[in-house]
Structures are given as structure tokens and as C-alpha cells.
Amino acid sequence: MTVISKKMCMLGDFGVGKTSLIRRFVERQFSDRYLSTVGVKISRKTVHLKDVQTEKEQELKLLIWDIEGHTKFKSISPAYLQGSSGVLVVADLTRQETIDHLGDRIQEYREINPHGQVAIALNKSDLLEEEEVLEMKNKLNLPEAILGVYNTSAKTGNNVDTIFQELAYKLWLTNC
């Protein structure tokens, strides 16, 4: 069985936890230290997928492009987004403005990849009470055709595997 490769990106404001989510997913680790990403860093993880209906199985190699976070002063180079099949747009639940920017980020991605899969991670859920998280989630006003919104925590690992797995699965099914 050949391994299919897919490129996916991480998008979001600086410091929301993109690198941390990848680290949790790929290396199963978390650190409190903040080392801001410069440019882009590429990570790789192969996930095993199984279609429950057709019983089909597939190995999918995710090439995850951890792109430097948006700041007020610098938006990212669109070239990094090219050719990616999916994106994980990340916001920090403790910083409202990063949630407000989610729409912009999605828009940005869609301009380059109109058919790309988009999932949203509301990260650092461990810092909030569950009701608060839910409330935040309900307040969200996002465009249709979003794969899903997950509250994640790179620290506890909550929903991290799920969100990557879901995205990978979708990438395989749509195969674009």
C-alpha cells in the first residue's frame, strides 16, 4: 500500500499555540516556553486511516507547515499556503482578538486554496472553564463549509489527535 502525502498548514495569530499543537501531535510533548516561529517549519506524521463504510484503509503522510504567526505588523507570505490540501486555523481562547481574526485567516487561506479543508482549533481550553469555552464556541460566527470547530489544548492533549485525524481523514476522502 502506497503512502499518500498531503500538505497542510497551520494558520493563526502569533502565540496561539500552532507550534505547540504540532508538537503535541507529532512528538507527544508540550512546553510552557514560547519560541516564536520564524518563517516556516515543516513537520511530518503518518496517520493510519480507515473508512468504516468501505473498510478501506490508507496510510496518509501529513506534511504540516507550521507557518509563523500573524502579527499586527506582518502578515504571512501567501506562498507558504500554496498547494496545501487543508488548514488548521488556530485561535487562543484567552485572547479574544485572535478569535476575532479567525474569519480573516480563513478568507486568506481560501483565496489561495479555494477547495482546501478548513478546521478550527480554539486552543488553550485548559485555561478556561468548560462553560466558558462552550459560550465562546456558540458566539462564533463563521462561514459555512467549515470542517469543524474544536476546543483543543496542546497542554493536556485534549482534542489534538482528534482534530488532526479528522482533517487527515477529510483530506483523504476529498483527495485534493
Added chain:
Amino acid sequence: MSENSSPQNPKAEAEAKTESSPSSPQDPEQLEGLFNLMSDLQIALANSPNPSKQGNLTDKGKRKLPPPPPPPSLMKARGSRQEAAGKRQEEGGDREELEEFLQTSEDDDPTPLPPLPSALSELEVSAQEQLPLANPEDEGEIVEIQAETIAESPREQFPSAKKSSSLSAWLYGEEVEETEETVERLRLLLLDLLLEENLSANNSNQEAPSFNEATQRQIAKIDRKLHDPATLGKLIFPVFGELLRRKIAQSPQEVIEIFVPLIASIVEERGREDKAAMSKALAGVIPGALSKQIGDAPDEVIQAIAPAIGRSIKEQVRLDKDAMVDALYPVIGNTISKYMGEIIKSINKQVEDAFSLQGIYRKFRARIRGVSEAELILTQSVPFAVQAAFLIHKDSGLVIAEAQKADAQALEADMMAGMLTAIRSFASECVPQDGKTSELTEVDYESFQIVMEVAGYCYIATVTQGEPPAGFYTKLRNTLSAIILNYSYGELIDKYNGDPSMIPRAVYELLESLINNPIEEVKTKKKRRPFGVLAIALFLFIFVGIPWGFFTYRQQVAHGLERQVMAALLSNSELAFYRINAEAKRKTVILNGQVPSDRLRQQAENIAVSLAPSWQLRNEIVTVGLPTDPDRLRQEIQRQSLVFNQLPGVKITVRYDETKGNVIVEGGISQNENSEKIAETFEKIPGVNSVLLTLNERPVPSQERICFDRGGITIARQEINNKLLPLADYLKENPDLKLRIIGHVDNSGEAQLTEDLAPRRAVVVRQVLRNAGIASNRLETTKGDLQLPPGVTQNDPLWVNRCVRFEEVKMASTQAN
């Protein structure tokens, strides 16, 4: 002078200062002149200006800067002068001129500005306002004198003075030179000062002194004096500094305005006169000024120096290339060394086989392949190989297909492709070339490079080693073209979905061919050669080929000899370490290289001569204090220390301090002459700067004494280790030695404690030595010695008595016994 001494009068203050200060630079003689003049003027004071002329003057003085505001003393004096006015109706022309001066110093508005600044500011206003006032018709005579004196005055002092000979121009104030103005101004100023003094001094005189002819002459004299720039200069010189200082304190802006137009020419002039002094004066401030300016307005500085930088670098390279290279090395060192390595390699090779068969073969091959000879040389000096080839999707950076060399460690294709793609997008975004997209085609590492060939939707990245020959680029291009032309249909590559199984097998094969056969063979078109060419070829063979062949043969012989000499030099243990080159040409063997001593130089020469007795020899080897190879040096040092440790009584350890080139010798020796020998030997080793000896004058082991506790016969562990075991070694090293072992007891009655203590101690020691492998027939014990051991006195501590000592006995002598 009571008014003058009032503190509100700055001038009075200043004067007091200059007079009281012993360090004031005033020349006493000049001061005297000033005083003389003052006293002269005291008389002239009676001749206060005619007030009727004041209005006249103010009309004309419209160009004047703020006039000298009269100090209090002057205000008072004014009254007295006006009183005297009536009496001065019929005064002569020369007197009138003085009156003019006096007037100028007190006319105009009464704004109570301090007097000095105004006087100075007047320097700026030309004399033209005042001199024409002094009626020229009346004063022709004086003016003439004045002109003369100015003309005579030394030029250095008043460089423009000669121009004043244009009398009319000067008189009517047309194009009056600055210097003249200045002089005139100073003159006025001085008068102002003097007048003030005199007025205040005369203030008490209610009655104006009577006027007479003598006074008139006096005035004329003074006036002339004042017109003579030299005199005036003399007079004004001592106070000038003070004047300036005060003016600057009061209104710096004005002073600046005065000096600004002059500064540039002053600096220029001074620079021309004495460049060194000027440089010295400026040297201190320029670095500071520059860094300040770089901080304040970097762009300006950059613009100012940018055009010069290229030329400075060129000049610096011309002056001292090495310094420049050193400065740049940290930045471009790798590039250079890599480049130089390649060049040197290729040049070596080129030189080596310029006329060899291989050279001809290469030329031949170059012709066949259609590649330049130089390229071929390069290719041969660094073996070119393709480690891996990847076909990468341009947008996503996903690997479409890959091929890697089987024997090497596999490269992480995914990661590399991803990072390369990221770098490519980064690079093309950072280096926008006016609308054109520029592609990254090569990434160069220390030992390998990534060569890329880019098409529309994909690119090939190859990891290569060595300098890629032109043929490789052709091959790369051809491969990519083939892939695109044959397999890029149906969006297979354009919309690559990450599934490598979709990619046809042929694409892999194309990439593999890049690795296995990386250089495209270019087929040269065959040309029809006319018969004439053959004739020419024959001619060439006869007249060029044959002599050239002979020459080549001789080259071969020379090469053989070179190799022979080099091999001989290398097999010589002493010379092998130094890189000596032998070159044989035209019946001469040339040796060059560097050795640390003349002896070695000669040795190399001898070797060469013995191998090529019929050849001439040129020995170009230089003897220098070479930085020696530390490893070799260490070996040599170790070898020497082993030799020394063989000597009886020598136990040394030798370290080498590479940073200082020091040899450090530690340990013990028994004979003093050995230490000198050690130092000498190590110093002789080339590369050793100095020898540090920290040696204990250790006795020969047989001179040691073994100590015991009171009444005891057990030997302490350290006594065995430090004394008896070395002694055993010593005996083994000197097989013709026998030992007599003598026990001692102290004289505190120890002998009564235990019976036969002294002989028993000797026996114990003997046992230890026997255990250490010394034959018992070499160890003779005695009955013991109840005397003090030799060298020990009654005053020594008791424990030195409780010992066993040894005496060496030569085998031969014992046998004789």
C-alpha cells in the same frame, strides 16, 4: 575711577581681571603702550565731539548694527563733553576725525546694551559709514599717511592691506576688504575703550582743560598711531581674547555670524600652511563627529562616503592585500578556501600532466565530448556525483518521485523537498526582480550542493557533490523536459494529489539516470575534412610533434627523478616531516621548502645530490622557526623522555604545552649534570621554545633510608612504594650492584625495648626487596649499627635514627672479598 569699579560695568570687571591676572597673556610692553596712549588721550578728552555733528551721523549710520550702548560712566562723561563743546568750535580737521570716533561711540539709541558687544559688532559694519564722514577734503593729509602705513604693514598680518592702496575705494567704502574693516573696527573699539577710561577719569574735572597746539599735535599723532594697523594690532592684541570671550558670552549668535564666512577659509589656509598641525587638531574630534553624524543622519554619511568606498578598498588591496584578506576571511573564508582548493587541485593536476599521456588523452576526450579542457580539468579534480534526485511539486513541496544512490545514507526526501520549497518561495519573494520572477537554482553547502531545474509546476532538485560540469546541467534540463513533455498530461503533475502510485515508472527511471549517468554526452557534428588538413597535420607532426615528443620524454625523465628524490626525502626520518619539494628541470634539481635547521637543509641537499649526481643542484630550502606539527613534536618528546628514564636515577615525566611551545619536565634525578643534559636535549627539538625543569634532586634509591616507628619493625606502605620499590627497580637496572642493608636504632634506649632491633629491621627490608624480585645473594644484611647513621647528629630528631640504610657494593668487589 570709582564708577568704573562698580560691578555692573562688565568692562571694568574685565579690565580688573586682565590687570590682576598674572597668567594673562598680555605683553607688559604692550600694556605700557596702552597706558601711554590712555594718558595721551586724557588730554584729548577735552576735545569731546561736537554735538552738532551727531544728527548728521545718525542719518548716515542707518546700516549700523546696534551701537555701543554707553556705560554709566560714559553717560556721565557725555554731559561734561557737551559742556566743553562750545570751546571746540575752531578745531583742526584731524581733531574732527577723532571727534567722529568719539561720536560713534556714544550716538544712536540709548538702549543700555553692554558696551563691548556693540563695539565688536561694529567690527562687522565697515568703516565706510564713518570714514566718509570725516570730511575727505579736510583730511587729505592724514588719509595719505594712513594709506602709507597700511601699505607698509606686514602682509602676513593684514594680507589684504595692499588693496587699500586703492585710496578712493577705501575712502568711499567701496569694496573695502574685510580685513581693513576689521582693523578699522578694532581701532574704533579701542578708542571707545580708551575714551571711556579717560572720561571717567576726567569726570571729576569740572573745568575742561585749556586747549593748545601741543595737544593738537598729540592728537594727530595718536590718530596716526591708531590708523597704523601694526600699532593698532599691538595695542588691541592683549585684550582681544578677552573682548571676544565676553562677546561670545553675551551674544554668541552674532559672533557666529561674524566668523562663519571666515571659518572655511581659515581651515583651508591653515591646512595649507601646516597640514600636520591641522590634522593633529582635527584628529581628536573627527571620529566623535563622525559617529555622532552616523547616529543623527546615517543616510547623509552613507551618501558622502559611498562613492569613495570602492576606491578605498581597491587602494587598500593594492597597499596590503593580506590585511584585506584577513579582514574579509571570516565572511568569505569558506567560499575562498573552497574555491582555492578546487583551483589548486586542478592547477596541480594540470601542471603535473601537462605533457603527459594523460594530458593528451584528456585533450582528446575534451574534443570528443565537446567540453572545454578547463572544465574537464575541474571535473577531474573534484569527483562529481549525484547523490539524489527529486521531482518536487512546486506549490506544495510534495515529492512526486525520487531516486537516491543505493550505497549512501538515504536523504529525508519529504522534509528536504518541503524545506526547499519553502526556501524557494521565501527567496523569490525576498528578491523581487522588477516584475520578473527569479528562481532559486542552487543551494550551496560546504560539501555538497543542491542544483535545481525549475519548470512550471514542478522542479527537479539534485543533491550533488563536486563541481557540476556543464554536461550535467544539460542532462538535468533534458530530464525535466522529458518528464514534462511525456508525463505531465492529464494534470498528473500539475494537480499532484500526493499519491505516488499514480506516477509512471518511467519518471523514476529518468531520475535514476540522473544519478547513474549524470553528464550528458554532447555529440559533436562531424565535419568533412579537406585533404589539405592532412598535409598540415603531417607537417605539424614532423616539425612540432617530434621535438615536442622529445621534450615530453625529457619531462618524463625529470618527473621520475623528482619522484625519486621526494621519496628519498620522505624516507629520511628527520626530513620526512618537513614538506620539501623537489623539482627537476633543465638538468637542475631544485629543492625548496622549509626546515628548522641548517643541518637538515644540508642533509636534504646531500640526499638529492646522491640521487642525481650528474645534475646540478639548487638548494632553495630555507631554514626557519617553523611551526612544527604538534603530534610529531609530542612523539619526539616522549621518545626523549623514555631515553632519559633509562638513565640511572632519572625518573621524569615530560609534558608539552602546545600554546607556548614549552616542554615541562617534572620528576626526580639523582645527578645534577643530568638536568642540564635534559634541558639541552629538549631545547634542541625543533618547535620547542623553552624547557621548564621542575626536578627534585632525588637521591639514588640506594641513598634513601627506610624509617620505622619507635621499637617497630613494620615498614610503612609509602616507604615501600616510594623507596623500596624504586630501589628494587634500580637494582634491576644495575645488575652488577649488591646492597648492604644496615639497620639502626635511635639512642633513646630503643635497643632495650626489643632485642636485635637493628638487624631485624634490616631483615624486614631485605624481605621486601626479595619479594620485589631481587636475588637474595645481592642483598646482604649486617648485624646492625648502634652508631648514629652517617650524617645524623645528636640534635636531629630521634626518628631519623630509627632507620635502615643501604650501602652499594659492586659485585666484583664482593667476589674479591
